[in-house]
Amino acid sequence: MHDVDALLREYDRARAYTDQLWKDLSPDEITWRPHENSSAIGWHLGHQAHVAHFMVRNLTAAEPSPDPELDGLMDSANPEEFRGALPTVERLTAFRQTVAERVHARMSAIAGGRVGAPGQLAIVATHLLTALVNHEYQHDQWIGEVRAQALGHALPPDPDTGQVCRLDGYLVLAPLG
Template sequence: MHDLSDLLREYDRARAYTDDLWKDLTPDEVTWRPHENSSAIGWHLGHQAHVAHFMIRNLTAAEPSPDPELDALMDSANPEKFRGALPTVERLSAFRDTVSARVHARLGDIAAGRVGAPAQLTVVGAHLLTALINHEYQHDQWIGEVRAERLGHALPPDPASDRLGRVDGYLVLDPCA
């Protein structure tokens, strides 16, 4: 199993890859939906951060949502047609950055032993970060498909890491590599 510092670097690498997939797109491309029962790239961006926030909150530290108005919108349990309008690209980006900062702060506290049960939370944190990284890449697959196949943009190269591979076409972090 990797240490938390290494996993935080992998988390940053995954987020940077996501940024490579969307930051050069227009706001219209980020909010465009291929069809009525399909989510826009922007939804996937918000959902990635939403899941990271809720996993950190529920598994390591109870804390309020950084943007409560986005909670229902970014929850995949809500059918697409009931989610509502996407926020601006700027708000999505700020949400992602805030959640990332919170992930780093909480896992940094765990790595430094500034929590109750630091050894137990280190195990939880390592699995949590691995899940967050793989969830980021899971949604990157869909974002990349829409980017390339529907919007006609080239894909960036895969992130460079000896710990990454592909399973069923998806980038994944091998927790044992």
């Protein structure tokens, strides 16, 4: 099992890779949708953070959403046509940053034993962080495809870590063993 601190570094690395996929794009490229039933890159950015918040909230610590107005918009259970307009790039960036800070705070508290049931939550935290890293990369695949194929931008190299590999074309946290 990976330890929580190492997984937090992988989470940061995955988020940094995501940033390489979108930070040089224009606001129009971030909000552009390939077709009416397709999500924009900006939606995927918000969704990645939305899932991270809800996983941490539901599995380790009940806390309010950092931006409740985005909850319905970024929920993949809501069909595309009912999600509404994307927020500004600045708001998406702030949402992603706040969620990442909260993930770090909660996972660091767990790793430091500053929670009830520290042993049990350490196991939950390792699986949760593995899922967050893999979910980040899952949506990076789509972002990368739109970036390269539809928008004509080069892709950055895969993250430089021995902990990530490609499986079925997707970057994933390498399984142990």
